[in-house]
Amino acid sequence: MRQAIAASMARSKREIPHYYLGASIDMGPSLSWLREQNLSRPVAARLLPIALQLKAVALALRETPELNGFWVDGAFRPGSGTHVGVAISLRRGGLVAPAIHDVDKLSLGDVMQALSDVTVRARESRLRSSELSDPTITVTALGERGVETVFGVIHPPQVAMVGFGTTLDRPWAIDGMLGVRPVVMASLSADHRVSDGHRGARFLAALGDLLQHPETL
Amino acid sequence: MTPDAIRESVRRVLHSIAPEADLDSVGPGTDFRAELDLDSMDFLRFITGLHAELGVEVPEADYRKLGTLDGCVSYIAAHAPAATTP
Numbered sequence: 001m002r003q004a005i006a007a008s009m010a011r012s013k014r015e016i017p018h019y020y021l022g023a024s025i026d027m028g029p030s031l032s033w034l035r036e037q038n039l040s041r042p043v044a045a046r047l048l049p050i051a052l053q054l055k056a057v058a059l060a061l062r063e064t065p066e067l068n069g070f071w072v073d074g075a076f077r078p079g080s081g082t083h084v085g086v087a088i089s090l091r092r093g094g095l096v097a098p099a100i101h102d103v104d105k106l107s108l109g110d111v112m113q114a115l116s117d118v119t120v121r122a123r124e125s126r127l128r129s130s131e132l133s134d135p136t137i138t139v140t141a142l143g144e145r146g147v148e149t150v151f152g153v154i155h156p157p158q159v160a161m162v163g164f165g166t167t168l169d170r171p172w173a174i175d176g177m178l179g180v181r182p183v184v185m186a187s188l189s190a191d192h193r194v195s196d197g198h199r200g201a202r203f204l205a206a207l208g209d210l211l212q213h214p215e216t217l
Numbered sequence: 218m219t220p221d222a223i224r225e226s227v228r229r230v231l232h233s234i235a236p237e238a239d240l241d242s243v244g245p246g247t248d249f250r251a252e253l254d255l256d257s258m259d260f261l262r263f264i265t266g267l268h269a270e271l272g273v274e275v276p277e278a279d280y281r282k283l284g285t286l287d288g289c290v291s292y293i294a295a296h297a298p299a300a301t302t303p
């Protein structure tokens with residue numbers, strides 16, 4: 001496991017000219033909407049914020065398809081769908097990032113179900129090898145561990161990695177007034193051979209907008 | 218249900234979520250989310266497991282009351298549906 005990660009990450013840092021962008025996103029609307037939803041959902045169907053974040057990533061990629069796919073033989077090959085890899089840490093060490101397929105087309109409940117399913121199977125070493133090679137982009141959410149910002153290393157041959165830190169209450173200026181909002185730092189690491197910071201910024205802006213309108217996810 | 222029976226159920230559910238964890242190392246008042254390195258998905262599975270095993274439905278607002286073994290025992294004792302066994 002360690003050697004596989006070492007080989008992949010060394011290749012990434014050797015071959016991929018990364019650029020990195022970060023944006024603070026107000027999670028207030030998403031979290032209030034989620035709290036409301038979860039009041040009426042049975043325990044087994046409750047949603048976590050990560051489900052909204054994954055779906056928002058998948059929808060934002062429609063704006064910037066050049067972040068979704070692979071770099072193969074010196075050229076970009078767009079993904080055949082939006083298959084989002086989710087970084088899952090394993091308790092005995094190491095991590096895997098299996099794909100949740102066609103996240104842009106799933107309901108939030110289905111995203112949550114799929115996430116729960118791959119998490120359990122990852123921890124029990126029951127993932128199919130295709131699930132590990134299918135992702136067209138990867139999301140890492142180190143927020144659980146109190147990390148505020150994560151700039152990921154792209155998993156080759158993918159061309160982008162999205163990171164979410166911990167959502168923390170922060171001072172936030174709205175219309176000239178200072179308030180306190182739950183804020184998450186979203187980051188994008190992307191392959192400069194395929195996209196530029198301008199496009200990457202557009203992706204993060206779309207991601208932030210989507211999370212202000214959770215009812216549309 | 219006796220506190221001991223509840224405690225046993227809680228340990229069983231925790232074990233199913235973190236089979237490699239040494240539950241004996243978790244004190245009754247210890248925050249086991251931190252101790253066992255449970256993330257929010259693990260914790261949601263824990264809450265789901267308690268519901269399946271004991272029929273207790275925990276609203277999100279009460280999650281923080283279930284962060285320790287003792288917390289779980291008192292919460293479940295107060296909220297579990299009446300036993301239906303004869």
